[in-house]
Amino acid sequence: MLSTQQLKFSRTTCLTLAFLSVLIGCHSQQSKKVENKVAEHRFQPDITIWPELDFAVKKSPVVEQKVAALLSTMTIEQKVAQMMQPEIKDITVEDMRKYGFGSYLNGGGSFPNNDKHATPQDWIALAEAMYQASVDDSLDGSSIPTMWGTDAVHGHNNVIGATLFPHNIGLGAMNNPELIEKIAQVTAREVMVTGIDWVFAPTVAVVRDDRWGRTYEGYSEDPEIVGKYSAAIVKGLQGAADKDFLSDQRVISTVKHFIGDGGTEGGDDQGNNLASEQELLDIHGQGYVSGLTVGAQSVMASFNSWHGKKNHGNKYLLTDVLKDRMGFDGFVVGDWNGHGQIKGCSNESCPQAANAGLDVYMVPTGAWKPLYENTVAQVKGGVIPMARIDDAVSRILRVKVRAGLFDKSSPANRPLSGKTALIGSEPHREVARQAVRESLVLLKNNNHLLPLSRHQNILVAGDAADNIGKQSGGWTITWQGTGNSNTDFPGGSSIYDGIKAKLANGDGSLQFDVDGNFKQKPDVAIVVFGEEPYAEGNGDIDNLEYQRGNKKDLALLKRLKAQGIPVVSVFISGRPMWVNAELNASDAFVAAWLPGSEGAAISDVLFQKANGEIDYDFTGRLSFTWPATAEQTSVNRFDQDYQPLLPYGYGLDYSQDSQLSDELNEKSEQRLEKxxxxxxxxxxxxxxxxxxxxxxxxxxxxxxxxxxxxxxxxxxxxxxxxxxxxxxxxxxxxxxxxxxxxxxxxxxxxxxxxxxxxxxxxxxxxxxxxxxxxxxxxxxxxxxxxxxxxxxxxxxxxxxxxxxxxxxxxxxxxxxxxxxxxxxxxxxxxxxxxxxxxxxxxxxxxxxxxxxxx
CATH class of the missing domain: 2.60.120.430 (Galactose-binding lectin)
Incomplete structure (x- = not known):
């Protein structure tokens, strides 16, 4: 899913303004990069590779009868409207009343009333107004309730004050499916407080090249963790099939992005995946196998191509594999104007997508109206068969019936709606704090410097130490995670906040200076530094060297070390990076990933209890291989020539001696000659x-x-x-x-x-x-x-x-x-x-x- 920061602009205007000094996050409707390879061979697909799934949620005659009855009364216009998903910045309540859209969304960085600080009541008010307009049949003749979809990818991350969990890369390091299910359940509860029905999660990308700007959205480079997590998240969001499935405490989930988005050549966002069909299943498909089996009701198509063919228009993948062979009976939703990237299509017209098996067009910007009109005309003209439209709408209605949308109260009157005390509540934040503690990976600990005593004199430095926005990364309030200050996170805590609290009642002392200056020489310096926030597209890089060309954080580490001060580095990042020089300049080094709003929990692991005992040990283990060079961008578990700096599964605890040398190679050795x-x-x-x-x-x-x-x-x-x-x-x-x-x-x-x-x-x-x-x-x-x-x-x-x-x-x-x-x-x-x-x-x-x- 992409940002909605400039939805009122057309594609041309958006790209023009990008150059005319007012770029604030527009997204091209074209793929970011040319697909740098097209398959030199064509292979014969083998549908038998794919499993026939046994779903926990099975078709019900009662549900099917209701779907058929509804469908039989609908006009072509009403059916096509169910397949349209516009964005809140580009439609009004009156548009919903007139057209009766099947669903709508808020993209990253999009808020009710275009207000970043919209209150939960503002979200509820919009949900209620849209719902009432959708069931009002005075203009469109339809009373089918609409659905609101949102990108709650590490908590309800668009809402000020929500509990924000570590991004997926950190959750993968936990390897704790039970906690993942709790995280998903907390997310569902906070989403439902705002009257929203549907979450675009989990992301089950298996990331094979860490240059990809969405690496942190993946749990692991290996499908083992991804498969387990997908089932756990779907159950946490939707409930168990035999218990409280899609009850008034649960939301609809979306397994995304189908398929192979983490395996594009060169890590190019929206690029080309050249995996064999067997690899597509074995590596990139396991999150779908497990997530769909336990009952996920929607799947989001991916921007990427497979062997040169855009997935949004790939009938073999969307229909033959996903729906026919695997048996998925929910609906397939597109990504942000992804249909417009199909050859021969535009954002305003794309029968190819529907014919390939897309059920819901995600159509932000002003493209929704011409797309609706053109699709109606294409159905009437036979370009899109009526049977394909009926199938798509039946799938949408099936999910709505299963979710009880025809029977539940309106959004403002549901059991959790308006219970704002749940958003960022203490029990929810404690789940997030546990996730932070378990996600930390200790890479280095010379002379058992950690855990630190509360009786020491501590210096805290680094520009990420007291910066909740930076520690939370992209997809945090705004799409790219930029433009946020600590005041945008009421109830949240920075990493420095936690350290300060640990030392508040002891006989130690604390100094804080971003640049590492001090009045009294400290016993230990904790330096918190790392990547600036980014999301898809903007996050793509061409190698993994940290602060390439501008080693300001390394200079800080070296300056402290030169003064004889032991240094604990806490590294904030959305991917493993080549940090050999920074490792050499550190006595202890913690990969903290992107911990979210509960940064204070890091201090629980860094510091001893007041009596000197270990409080929380390091339990996180690498779910991504750590590179030995800046160019080792696609080193993965089970590779034939596997020579990383630190292998998959690595991570110290306090009982183990440090294994890294202090003289790691600091020469970049980029293969620029190629x-x-x-x-x-x-x-x-x-x-x-x-x-x-x-x-x-x-x-x-x-x-x-x-x-x-x-x-x-x-x-x-x-x-x-x-x-x-x-x-x-x-x-x-x-x-x-x-x-x-x-x-x-x-x-x-x-x-x-x-x-x-x-x-x-x-x-x-x-x-x-x-x-x-x-x-x-x-x-x-x-x-x-x-x-x-x-x-x-x-x-x-x-x-x-x-x-x-x-x-x-x-x-x-x-x-x-x-x-x-x-x-x-x-x-x-x-x-x-x-x-x-x-x-x-x-x-x-x-x-x-x-x-x-x-």
């Missing part, structure tokens, strides 16, 4: 970028071979083959530009490190009358300009030539190469006429570049 040129324009602009024209402060996406906007005009031309180049004319009437931009950043640090240059093949037809700038941009206040006026002025007219610019010229002017949204923008306020063809980042070419900054 880096090939990164093509930005090659006959067409390359994914993930799209092309835009800008004139003054207005911009538009280029969607035609001939286009004009204000002071700039553009057309496709022939250089070597048909339309392999572009001609651009600036008329000088106002500042203008042509640029390429994406909504998610690219990490091009490897190209900077390999001394690459931006290479542009150009032909000048009219020389510039004013300054011409070449720009790269990383975000609104992070861009770098290079003046290329002189190079253009000295070029021969009407001759194809290549201009190259050292990437260091951009980084020295302020570009953050880790997060590049736009790799190319050419802008001027004057007149200029030129054509361009190939544009690329070329390794090992900076020393010969036309503009050098080394």
């Amino acid at each position: 880096l090939s040129s990164l093509k930005i324009f090659n006959r067409a602009v390359q994914k993930p970028w799209l092309a835009f024209l800008q004139s003054a402060n207005e911009a538009t996406q280029i969607n035609s071979n001939v286009q004009k906007m204000g002071a700039i005009s553009y057309k496709a031309i022939d250089k070597n083959v048909q339309e392999d180049a572009r001609a651009v004319v600036f008329d000088g009437s106002e500042p203008a530009a042509i640029y390429f931009s994406a909504s998610f950043p690219e990490d091009i640090r490897s190209y900077v490190e390999l001394k690459s240059a931006l290479s542009i093949n150009l032909k000048i037809e009219q020389k510039p009358s004013d300054k011409v700038s070449l720009v790269m941009a990383c975000e609104s206040e992070c861009q770098a300009d290079v003046d290329v006026t002189n190079q253009l002025e000295t070029m021969e007219l009407n001759q194809w030539q290549t201009v190259t610019v050292d990437l260091a010229c951009f980084t020295k002017n302020g570009l953050d190469a880790a997060k590049v949204y736009s790799p190319f923008k050419l802008m001027t306020a004057g007149t200029l006429s030129l054509s361009f063809a190939d544009i690329a980042l070329v390794p090992n070419s900076a020393s010969n570049a036309d503009i050098r900054c080394q």
Whole structure:
């Protein structure tokens, strides 16, 4: 599921604003990266590989009779409306009354009244209003109740004050299915307080490449833990099939994302999975086998492709495997406009998805209305068979009947609704504190430095020590988890809060300084540091080196160590990272993952009891292999050549001696010599970028071979083959530009490190009358300009030539190469006429570049 931070914008506007300095989280409807491999072979599918499941929740004649009776009375328009799932930012209560949508959602960072600090009562009020509108048949003739779906992925994480559990990567380190079921039950209770029916969880991705920005959403790199957890979470959310299944204490669950999202090539978000069919089941399918068996009622389709075919449009996977062979009788919901990524589809029209087996289109932004209208027309025209629509709607109605939505009270009148004392309640937080304690993994403990005495003089340092937002990571109030302060977590605690409480009644002392300064030399320093929050797309990186190019945390550790102060490192991260230097500079090192709102629980494990006894020991064990090098991004349990720094299952307790050397290799040893040129324009602009024209402060996406906007005009031309180049004319009437931009950043640090240059093949037809700038941009206040006026002025007219610019010229002017949204923008306020063809980042070419900054 993706953010809703800019739902009022169209795709074009969203991507335009990403470059025009107001990017706040829009999401491209295109896959973030080009699928970097397409299967070189085609194999014959073998449906017999997949199991025929025996479901705990079986079809009931009573339920089926009610579903059939409802279906028989419905019009095509009413049926299609059941298949539409718009987002709260883009529909009104009156839209619900008019169309009777089968469901709706709030995406990450979306709130009632667009208010981040909306109260539980605000959530309930919206749920009640939408429900009443859905059962009002005065406009649409339908009284079928709607459902509200939400991303409660580590607690009810969109709601201020909710209990936030460790992210899944930390929960995997616990390896405790019983506690996982309790966590899911607590989540269900807090969700139901706000009148919501349906949770988009669990995520059962088995992560095979830790460069993936969603690594922390996976419990493990191995299906063993994922399979056990999936069943436990589904039971915790929905209840047991033979007890309180979908009672008024439970919510509908969603096993996601079907299938293979954790196994894409290179860890590319929404990329291409090339696993064999047997591997798809054995590695990526076990969470579905267990979760569906115990009764999960919905499955979310994945953005990724399998052997080049988008899963949202893969009939073999959605229908033949999931529904027919495995026997799943619930419904399949799409992900955030995922249908629009299918070949031949758009967000507004995609019969291919329904025909492949998608039952519910997740359709945020303004695309919901044209999609609804087009789908109705496609059903009437026979493009989508009526039998497929009836099957989809029957599945949706079956789940609604099983969930008792036709019989339960309205959202505001359900047993848990409005019981706001449950949100962030002490019993719920204690479950979260237990999860924090059990998720911690002790990687190093020289001379048994831990556990610490409460009688010592302690220094706490690091920018994550007193930062609940950073320790909670992405999918925390906002989609990316950014923009939060400690005041956004009433009832929560930072890691520093817990340490302070431990030392409050002892004879020790405490100093706190983010930068590690102190007035009295401490006995021990606890340094809490780690990754900044991120979610899907923004979290993708190209290797696992921590703070690559900016080792400020390492400098702090070394400075303390140089002063003879023992250092305990508490590392906050959403994945294992290459931290050899940081390990060497630490006497003890704790992988704390992303612990959520109950950071104080970490101190329970770090410190002894007042009498010197162990309070809580370390029980967490790695559910992800820890890399030996920055490039060891896809090392996994049972690999043939398995040579990690720390293996799957590793973790010390207080009885064990430390096993890590203090002289680990600190040389990155990146395999940069294998880096090939990164093509930005090659006959067409390359994914993930799209092309835009800008004139003054207005911009538009280029969607035609001939286009004009204000002071700039553009057309496709022939250089070597048909339309392999572009001609651009600036008329000088106002500042203008042509640029390429994406909504998610690219990490091009490897190209900077390999001394690459931006290479542009150009032909000048009219020389510039004013300054011409070449720009790269990383975000609104992070861009770098290079003046290329002189190079253009000295070029021969009407001759194809290549201009190259050292990437260091951009980084020295302020570009953050880790997060590049736009790799190319050419802008001027004057007149200029030129054509361009190939544009690329070329390794090992900076020393010969036309503009050098080394």
